[in-house]
Amino acid sequence: MKTPKKILNEPRQATAEMMEGLILANDGRVGRVEGTGALFRTAIPDGKVALLIGGGSGHEPIFGGFVGHNLADGAACGEVFAAPGPDTICEAARAVHRGKGIIFLYCNYAGDNMNFDIAAELLGDEGIETRTIRVRDDVAAAPPERMDDRRGIAGAVLVVKVAGGAATELKDIAEIERIIRKAEANVRSMGVAVSAGSLPETGKPTFELGDDEIEVGMGAHGEAGVKRQKMVSADDITNQMMEPILGDMALAKGDEVVLLINNLGASTMMELLIVNRRVRQILTRDGIAVHRTFIGPWFTSQEMAGFSISLMKLDAELKRYIDLPSSSFGFSSL
């Protein structure tokens, strides 16, 4: 096992220093509750339904980098690969609340679920209304009958994009919730790992993979996938990922999707574009149109090499929010 080389100061301070750097990188647009991982947009209008996202750190730029215009109002960020504690979530919630309730949007992991639930209980005691939506897009994690066992991975980027637009344009929390739930219900993803990422604090890769092996279905923290196998071609890998994704979606000829290919960290854009070529061949074969394509490192797993493919089935309403201009430190689109 080769120790990964990382550009850090004191490893135990990595998350705290990263937060400092992130706030500075926002050049005034994002603040944080001093000493915590609770981030908030500095320009949230009064009377806005707030959108709070969050989760463990180590996946940068998500979650903190998605606080911005037509995106999240705040983020509760934990330590690397560890959900934020209820205190952090409550601080973030209080910082973004504008009297109209808060939507919690996060990925479906035991740690996040428990901590956000505890926070929701505490906030409820303070009279702050919260609604909870959990992203469960990873088709590799469980069969459709066990939706609640599915992890949230990079499809969350698309859900946050839709949610950010809806929570900006609409006033009614129930209506906003309905749209976000639709976005969540319409997105499917699957990942593959080519090499492992490592934790700054332990200096160790989160899993071991042979020099010629890949793991199809790997999760965003190195959770086991559906199959460990020998390295194959880009087209083969893509075929293997698209089949379960499409098999899990009710797509018909003529349907439109938004496509996101997420770099887990160390893969090259070149590789992902080659994957995109194959994805499009498959979608064209099935008569499915791509309305828009996003390719980049948004939901990373430290320096893991690999990627995930996400598709969200669109209708006119979702398309509208996907197309809204949005802007944050980590994700902008016009």
Add this chain to the structure above:
Amino acid sequence: MKTPKKILNEPRQATAEMMEGLILANDGRVGRVEGTGALFRTAIPDGKVALLIGGGSGHEPIFGGFVGHNLADGAACGEVFAAPGPDTICEAARAVHRGKGIIFLYCNYAGDNMNFDIAAELLGDEGIETRTIRVRDDVAAAPPERMDDRRGIAGAVLVVKVAGGAATELKDIAEIERIIRKAEANVRSMGVAVSAGSLPETGKPTFELGDDEIEVGMGAHGEAGVKRQKMVSADDITNQMMEPILGDMALAKGDEVVLLINNLGASTMMELLIVNRRVRQILTRDGIAVHRTFIGPWFTSQEMAGFSISLMKLDAELKRYIDLPSSSFGFSSL
């Protein structure tokens, strides 16, 4: 030497397949001259002075991913780490020309210089006017007396940003050229490599670095830097990079800069944010204000781990073009 694992089909087809994937990812906004690396924006207005960028592939998303609104009108892309040939450049030039001349903006490398010069001669014979601006931002490559020996690295992203805005808003090629030259003259960069990237076609890393070594000043193709040394802390590395950058710029208290930290490929955003923290401490010490910060993988060197820091000194004119909304597959800002 461990063979890098890459997600490819036939390695010799990597660039061609990548181009296909890139065009598809643009969802209609960018086309290419069939079978070449000559890319063009599909919506270039008549009478516009055209901005053509280009260089070797392997640095994705630059250059092809920077064709877009308020950015480049076209890109001439070569094979991995190889300047495009004159044919490709001429094809791209013809595709973007709208009768008002073309500005060639590319990085200062022998290969690029020769191939773009040959193309300029051939286009001149056809009556197409070209102007050439070469980015020479890498302070590690040569002392200021030998500006023309300096390589172009990630500072090019900022120059392209300014150039794209100027070439969209202004009509006079000389005026556009003046602004781009100012942007180029005002930008300084320096890189550091933590581990090597590799060429898809050879499957080999472009250099070897010990398990505990880094190379300060490393170029974007693995060209030697100023110093090979033992791994040190993020703050130390940043200090070592900021000193030559600042030493090369005439910055005074109260000056404003735009800051870009470029991921060479496999570094984590977490590391770069920790670097950003230190960069800002240093700039604050010197009384220099950061107008805007960009951090991300825009000018990569395949899966090289490491990063570069770029600063561009701003005046009101440059600030205006840095702040213009821009949008392309690989770089968007609002």
Add this chain to the structure above:
Amino acid sequence: MTGDDVKAMMLAVAQAIIDNVDVLSEADRATGDGDHGVGMRRGFEAAQDAIMALQSPTPEQVMKAAGTAIMAKGGGASGAIFGTLFRAGSKVLEGKDRLDAAGFAQFLAVASEAVQKRGGVITGQKTMVDALAPAAVASADGSSLAESMSRAAQAAEAGVEATRHMLATTGKARSLGERSLGHIDPGALSVSIILRTMRDRA
């Protein structure tokens, strides 16, 4: 056990967790994301600080301070779970100035129930519950605090071993399926370390 004894015991418990940071992370590397040790260390370092700050505390105050600190600083699944364990358990000690065998058994029983509720799990799912629940049951049979703790520690240790043969059906290990077999659950190991340290101080 007086409140000060409980304080001393819990400081030792926290130290034991901190000392085992690598063992716990390594166990999590096999089935999860490799951070269980560092997460527990964060929580229990905060617990140490919180407990140290207490002057002549009651047993309830010690346990509650520990749980609150762990929940706030631990993060992840373990922060919520182990925070819940100590916070929920502390409630049964309310108004008591000593921790005795019955109190300890009740503490574990309530803690185990609260954790299962919070986590939405029962025994057999390869979690820390598989160490905690049998420990709670076993501790009820003790005729002294020392015996209760000893039985609890022994049951927890057996519980850790039992997780080796369980298929994970929750948490990050879930997706391993068959591949989770042969590995112990890191959270269960933490429970065992906690109870073993309590026993040694009883």
Add this chain to the structure above:
Amino acid sequence: MTGDDVKAMMLAVAQAIIDNVDVLSEADRATGDGDHGVGMRRGFEAAQDAIMALQSPTPEQVMKAAGTAIMAKGGGASGAIFGTLFRAGSKVLEGKDRLDAAGFAQFLAVASEAVQKRGGVITGQKTMVDALAPAAVASADGSSLAESMSRAAQAAEAGVEATRHMLATTGKARSLGERSLGHIDPGALSVSIILRTMRDRA
């Protein structure tokens, strides 16, 4: 040498470059970006195709087709440089139906001058010019084409060795400074392979 002989010779030259793809890339890995072999292969594969398509060509046509193909498909510094070499050199062969000793020497002299102009370099900067320029000079002394080619090949080989002791002051090797010492220039090695193959076919 007839046009067809030149055609056969240049096909062999191209093959020799293609066969040395790894040697050339490896040399570039030491001082540059490791792609010299693959770039030269791209250029010379295109040259093969272009030359093959020529029916009873003149020597000029062969050289020009090679240079044009290399410039179009090679890319990088070497595409422009080696493209220029053959394209510029071909001009002196205009109107000649045979390649002879004088023509070959002129070819190299003009090619060398054009390359230096295009690259903005002179000898001593650790480039392919350090093989090409001495080869051009040496070839002038040949009394037969075979002897010209043999002298050129020998001088180029010596030139390659000489680059080992030069500091790079242009191209990607420039920034190596002192560290470029001890390594040969990959482009010079290409020149030597080209001339050696010509000699073997003379």
